[in-house]
Amino acid sequence: MNSLSRRNFLRKSGLAVGLGPTLVTGGFSLLPHKLRAAEPGANDKIRLGVIGCGARGRDILGVFLSNKEVDCAVVCDVDDKMLAHAVADVESKRKEKPDAVKDFRRVLDRKDVDCVLVATPDHWHALGTIYACQAGKDVYVEKPLAKTIDEGRAMLEAAQRHQRVVQMGTQWRSGSHQKEAVDFVRSGKLGKIGIVRGWVYLDWLTGIGKPSDCAPPSGVDYDMWLGPAPARPFNPNRFHYNFRWFWDYAGGLMTDWGVHLMNVMFWAMGPDHPKSISSTGGIYVLNDNRETPDTQITTYEFPHYTVLWEHRAGTNNGPYNKDWGIVFNGSAGTLILSAEGWEVIPERKQQELEPKKGRQGGDERFPHVKNFLECLKSRQQPVENLEVAHHATSVAHLGNIALRVGRKIGWDPERERIPNDRDADRLVGCDYRKPWKLPYARRNQGPF
Numbered sequence: 001m002n003s004l005s006r007r008n009f010l011r012k013s014g015l016a017v018g019l020g021p022t023l024v025t026g027g028f029s030l031l032p033h034k035l036r037a038a039e040p041g042a043n044d045k046i047r048l049g050v051i052g053c054g055a056r057g058r059d060i061l062g063v064f065l066s067n068k069e070v071d072c073a074v075v076c077d078v079d080d081k082m083l084a085h086a087v088a089d090v091e092s093k094r095k096e097k098p099d100a101v102k103d104f105r106r107v108l109d110r111k112d113v114d115c116v117l118v119a120t121p122d123h124w125h126a127l128g129t130i131y132a133c134q135a136g137k138d139v140y141v142e143k144p145l146a147k148t149i150d151e152g153r154a155m156l157e158a159a160q161r162h163q164r165v166v167q168m169g170t171q172w173r174s175g176s177h178q179k180e181a182v183d184f185v186r187s188g189k190l191g192k193i194g195i196v197r198g199w200v201y202l203d204w205l206t207g208i209g210k211p212s213d214c215a216p217p218s219g220v221d222y223d224m225w226l227g228p229a230p231a232r233p234f235n236p237n238r239f240h241y242n243f244r245w246f247w248d249y250a251g252g253l254m255t256d257w258g259v260h261l262m263n264v265m266f267w268a269m270g271p272d273h274p275k276s277i278s279s280t281g282g283i284y285v286l287n288d289n290r291e292t293p294d295t296q297i298t299t300y301e302f303p304h305y306t307v308l309w310e311h312r313a314g315t316n317n318g319p320y321n322k323d324w325g326i327v328f329n330g331s332a333g334t335l336i337l338s339a340e341g342w343e344v345i346p347e348r349k350q351q352e353l354e355p356k357k358g359r360q361g362g363d364e365r366f367p368h369v370k371n372f373l374e375c376l377k378s379r380q381q382p383v384e385n386l387e388v389a390h391h392a393t394s395v396a397h398l399g400n401i402a403l404r405v406g407r408k409i410g411w412d413p414e415r416e417r418i419p420n421d422r423d424a425d426r427l428v429g430c431d432y433r434k435p436w437k438l439p440y441a442r443r444n445q446g447p448f
Contacts, residue, residue, distance in 0.1 A: 046071070046114050047070075047071050047073045047112055047113055047115075048071065048113070049075070049107040049108075049113040049115075049117070050076060051076045051104045051119065051120060051128050052077060053075050053077035053086035054079075054082055054119065054240060056142060057077075057082075057142075058082075058086055058089055060142070061089060061090070061117060061119075062089065062093075064117065065089075066366065067370065067373055071094060072094065073099065073112045074099040074101060075087060076100075078102055079217070079219060079225075079240075080218075083102070102224065104124075104128055104131075108137060114376070116137050117139075117140050121249050121250065122243075122244075122255070123147045123229045123249040123250070124228075125141055125144075125147070127227065127228065127436065130155055130438075130439050132164075133158040133161075133164040133166070136162070136164075138165040138166065139159075139164060139166045140372050141167070141169065142169040143168050143169055143255075143389070144256070144396065148397065148427075148429050148430050149398075149416060149428045150441055150442060151429070152389070152390040153390065153441075153442055154439060154442075155386060156386040156390050158439065159385075161440070165375045165376055165380075165382060166382075166385065166386050167372040167383075167384050168385075168388075170260050170263050170368075171364035171367075172263065172264055173264075173267065173364075173368065176361030176367075177341050177359060178264055178364075180342065180358045181335060184356070184358075185269070189344075189353060190344070191331030191332030191347075192331045194305050194329060194330070195306050195308065195327075195329040196265050196268075197310075197319070198258070199319055199324060199325060200253060200257040200258075200311045200323065200324040201315050202323060202324075203316035205294075206286065206313075206314060207286040207287055207288040208245070208286075208288045208289070209237070209288050210288055211236045211237055214234060226433065227433070228436035230431075230433060237290070245292045246292070247291050247292065250292070252293060253313065254292075255396045258399070259392055259396050261309075261324065262307075262395050263384070264337065266388075266392055268328065269305065269328075271391050272303060273413035274301060276410050276411070277299070277399060278408040279297065279299070279400070279403035280296070281293040281295045281296030281297060281403055285312065285314040285315070292400075293403065294313040296310065296311050298310070307395075320336055322338045324339065325338040333345055333347050333350070339360065340359075341357060341358050342357065343357040397428075400427075402424070405424045407424075409421055416442065
């Protein structure tokens with residue numbers, strides 16, 4: 001691509017468009033008053049900035065760097081140890097050290113960053129993605145999309161308003177055997193599908209104990225780690241990987257794994273919205289200080305079918321003897337999708353549908369990142385764009401909301417509200433700790 005064609009690409013893609021008003025929160029600017037998107041680099045390189053350098057962030061960073069056109073200019077984390085690991089990873093693959101910063105806004109300031117990987121804890125996904133969109137950066141954000149439904153809607157608004165390419169990192173959307181199974185479901189050969197069932201049983205998720213509160217580790221900016229989340233004393237179980245099991249930061253297995261499976265369910269069934277949701281569960285297996293349930297069963301009533309979700313930590317004997325799976329139960333047969341592949345089991349009384357199997361594909365992370373990189377050039381929306389991501393993540397959140405209030409809830413998809421239930425509707429969003437605010441929120445923060 002010569003310099004003239006690259007300039008045309010930038011102009012058409014919106015990368016050279018100004019950002020308009022500066023975002024201000026709590027009386028100070030979160031972004032520079034004049035922000036421009038990154039200038040094109042030499043040899044058509046894609047220059048990545050990483051926000052969140054824990055195990056998952058470094059894993060996906062490695063996938064990005066497996067593509068020769070990607071360089072990493074800067075890595076960011078609130079923990080010096082995680083930063084050091086990320087710097088070493090980049091240096092080992094590119095023979096150059098990236099810059100290392102602890103404030104993610106310093107990543108977004110830079111002209112030499114085209115796109116960012118947001119691999120923070122869930123409660124930071126929204127602001128990291130929104131500010132990146134405002135700064136003219138494209139974004140690859142880990143799943144689940146956000147900690148709340150309101151945050152997901154704001155992220156979608158930011159991506160659309162600033163014409164950004166944003167991919168959510170649920171890599172199964174780029175899996176070959178998942179696509180084969182989805183295509184079979186959508187062919188209609190299973191007949192009328194009345195039940196879709198998803199589950200995850202994970203025996204490697206064991207108890208995390210009950211450590212006491214203590215001082216944050218040396219080299220950790222704990223106030224920045226908390227960000228918009230409530231101020232709490234530092235506890236080792238609320239930090240790094242185990243943040244997933246606390247409502248302040250995440251949604252437990254329902255959002256950590258459920259978003260993966262629900263995404264495939266609605267890929268096959270279409271973007272319907274549930275009419276009602278009910279859920280039951282609790283901490284029945286593990287003895288520790290987590291808040292999210294280790295055991296949960298949720299029922300979603302859709303207009304033409306029912307979705308059943310279940311998860312359990314500490315065991316792996318799930319339905320069909322699989323630790324995770326999705327079942328599409330139709331009038332002509334049942335399709336079972338799992339890590340091993342997929343198979344079709346015909347109904348005994350019908351004669352048309354033949355048994356069929358599909359093998360497991362390759363590592364889905366690589367084609368998923370590749371799809372994102374291709375979309376940076378084409379300016380097309382990726383396979384897991386934010387319309388798709390927000391829908392699947394919202395359904396998972398609704399299961400948690402029904403569990404937390406202890407009763408069946410409804411859903412108004414147009415307004416994204418839970419009607420006639422003030423307590424449940426409050427959980428569609430959350431309060432932000434000052435001075436952080438959520439841009440593009442549909443409703444003011446604070447009590448709903």
